[in-house]
Amino acid sequence: MILSPLPLRDSSTIHAGYMDARGRVEGGRDIVYTESPALLLRMAMEFGGKAWFSRGNASTRWLKFDIAGTTYYPGAEGVTLESVEALSEFAARRNVRLGALPGVAFNLFRSTLSGSVEVASRGDAIPQRYPRGPRLHAAPGVYRDCVSYDLRAAYLWSIGTLKMPVAYCLPTRMNLAELVSLPGSFALARVSFNRKDIPFGILPSLTKQGTTAWVNKGSHTLILTGDDLAIAHLCGAAIRIDKAWVGVSFVSPFESFYELAIEMRSTCGALGKQVANMLWGVFWAGGANVWEATFHKGSRKFTTRQMQSREPLSFPIGATVLARIRSKVFMEGVSKSSVHVHTDGVIATKPPLLSYGNEPGDWRLVGNLNECEVLAPGWYRYREGDKETYKLAGRVASRDAARRIFHHRREIWKQSESRKFIHPANMDTV
Amino acid sequence: MSSYWEDAFSEAEIDADEIERFNVVRGDDGWDIYADVGGEMVSIGDTLDDEQMEDLFWDDLYDWAMDNDVDIDRTMEYAAD
Numbered sequence: 001m002i003l004s005p006l007p008l009r010d011s012s013t014i015h016a017g018y019m020d021a022r023g024r025v026e027g028g029r030d031i032v033y034t035e036s037p038a039l040l041l042r043m044a045m046e047f048g049g050k051a052w053f054s055r056g057n058a059s060t061r062w063l064k065f066d067i068a069g070t071t072y073y074p075g076a077e078g079v080t081l082e083s084v085e086a087l088s089e090f091a092a093r094r095n096v097r098l099g100a101l102p103g104v105a106f107n108l109f110r111s112t113l114s115g116s117v118e119v120a121s122r123g124d125a126i127p128q129r130y131p132r133g134p135r136l137h138a139a140p141g142v143y144r145d146c147v148s149y150d151l152r153a154a155y156l157w158s159i160g161t162l163k164m165p166v167a168y169c170l171p172t173r174m175n176l177a178e179l180v181s182l183p184g185s186f187a188l189a190r191v192s193f194n195r196k197d198i199p200f201g202i203l204p205s206l207t208k209q210g211t212t213a214w215v216n217k218g219s220h221t222l223i224l225t226g227d228d229l230a231i232a233h234l235c236g237a238a239i240r241i242d243k244a245w246v247g248v249s250f251v252s253p254f255e256s257f258y259e260l261a262i263e264m265r266s267t268c269g270a271l272g273k274q275v276a277n278m279l280w281g282v283f284w285a286g287g288a289n290v291w292e293a294t295f296h297k298g299s300r301k302f303t304t305r306q307m308q309s310r311e312p313l314s315f316p317i318g319a320t321v322l323a324r325i326r327s328k329v330f331m332e333g334v335s336k337s338s339v340h341v342h343t344d345g346v347i348a349t350k351p352p353l354l355s356y357g358n359e360p361g362d363w364r365l366v367g368n369l370n371e372c373e374v375l376a377p378g379w380y381r382y383r384e385g386d387k388e389t390y391k392l393a394g395r396v397a398s399r400d401a402a403r404r405i406f407h408h409r410r411e412i413w414k415q416s417e418s419r420k421f422i423h424p425a426n427m428d429t430v
Numbered sequence: 431m432s433s434y435w436e437d438a439f440s441e442a443e444i445d446a447d448e449i450e451r452f453n454v455v456r457g458d459d460g461w462d463i464y465a466d467v468g469g470e471m472v473s474i475g476d477t478l479d480d481e482q483m484e485d486l487f488w489d490d491l492y493d494w495a496m497d498n499d500v501d502i503d504r505t506m507e508y509a510a511d
Contacts, residue, residue, distance in 0.1 A: 020458075021457065021458025021459070022458065022459075036455070036456060036457050036458065037455060038455045038456060038457025038458070038462055039457055039458070041455060041462065041464075041473075042457075042462070045473060055503070059503055059504050060453055060503045060504070293471065300442065300472060300473040301442075301470055301471065301472045301473075302470070302471050303469065303470050303471075304466075304469050304470070304471055305469065400484055401480075401483065401484045401487075401488040404484075404488055404489075405488065405492075408496075
């Protein structure tokens with residue numbers, strides 16, 4: 001695919017504003033950013049309009065509302081008028097107009113290109129065979145004195161420092177060791193976990209209960225990157241490579257965006273951090289399940305229809321960014337004492353020696369936990385001093401309700417034999 | 431299921447047996463519940479404050495949904511970091 005610079009275009013200004021939770025709009029009204037979609041849903045039912053949302057496994061994300069001539073973008077966490085104005089000014093200096101935040105990220109990236117860059121497309125690799133599940137590991141139990149740590153701005157770091165091949169060659173013979181030593185490569189591989197609980201160094205066995213890396217029982221044919229294959233191999237999987245795509249001639253198209261994003265994170269508040277982290281999603285999110293909702297004035301009902309999904313814009317970029325995060329988390333942050341590992345963070349009783357830092361991709365100490373109970377990936381609770389926090393795979397609930405849901409889920413899983421092996425496809429997505 | 435929800439379904443003119451999922455949306459002033467009935471989303475009940483949410487949703491409708499294989503979607507928000 002060709003990544004091309006942002007063309008010069010009519011620089012007419014988009015007047016962007018911010019809507020607070022009570023519906024008060026400050027700033028411009030061409031497009032308006034806000035946190036929660038709750039008020040927008042009520043407005044759409046009152047005035048009519050259209051909206052778009054993506055639906056995952058047990059989750060909905062409202063993307064955009066068109067109501068009475070104004071476009072609203074919900075989901076901008078921690079947004080303020082100041083951050084909207086700062087982002088507007090930041091983007092305008094680069095001839096980028098505000099809109100959906102992933103689109104802003106993409107155009108800011110294009111504004112950093114001095115010319116067109118070619119990166120390899122996926123060829124005949126089938127993206128659907130790539131396991132998207134972000135969770136890695138959960139060891140059910142109650143633990144005392146844990147440490148929680150994560151990667152700062154993991155997605156920004158991963159895409160910002162990414163080297164992409166210009167093309168792939170398809171070798172007729174390729175062994176695992178060769179493949180994992182070649183950056184940017186991926187393979188169609190048969191991955192098998194047939195051995196039982198064999199210790200593999202400091203890494204947890206993927207055959208253990210609660211692990212949801214990709215597969216944890218039996219054999220599966222998957223598309224995996226070199227980083228993924230290295231982890232699977234080190235965790236005890238038997239791997240047979242059926243076909244390999246090996247990258248040749250590398251470019252670093254995101255290098256300048258990375259510098260720009262670091263500046264944006266410091267000057268545009270929470271909104272700037274969000275935009276900086278969203279570029280990866282532009283290349284990956286094409287396969288999302290997007291729905292359109294139509295609202296009729298004064299009706300509490302609205303109709304929805306699924307829109308045609310399309311492929312990710314660039315499977316190799318998306319998969320490689322994901323795999324680099326998995327790899328860094330597994331190779332640096334995970335040990336035998338890890339009790340919960342999610343996309344970019346770990347909870348462990350005895351963490352490996354890590355150096356914490358303030359840059360994207362550095363490890364960050366999140367907290368020292370007096371106690372941590374892990375039920376399953378995404379489901380855990382922890383106590384820090386007097387404060388108890390419940391994590392319910394992304395669900396938001398008040399503390400008492402969270403406690404009740406957590407206990408309820410614990411009872412269900414205690415009684416369920418199927419919990420022994422939880423496949424990512426059957427899990428909620430964080 | 432309590433009479434609150436029976437009344438809410440009745441007012442929204444939906445049959446509880448046809449509900450495929452609930453979508454819970456958190457706002458500044460409380461929680462809104464939407465029911466998905468064959469691709470049509472319907473706002474049900476009033477906006478619930480935290481206390482009502484616990485009594486009417488988590489202690490009542492949630493259990494009914496679990497018993498009847500009705501999914502409960504959460505609404506995702508983006509994270510800054």
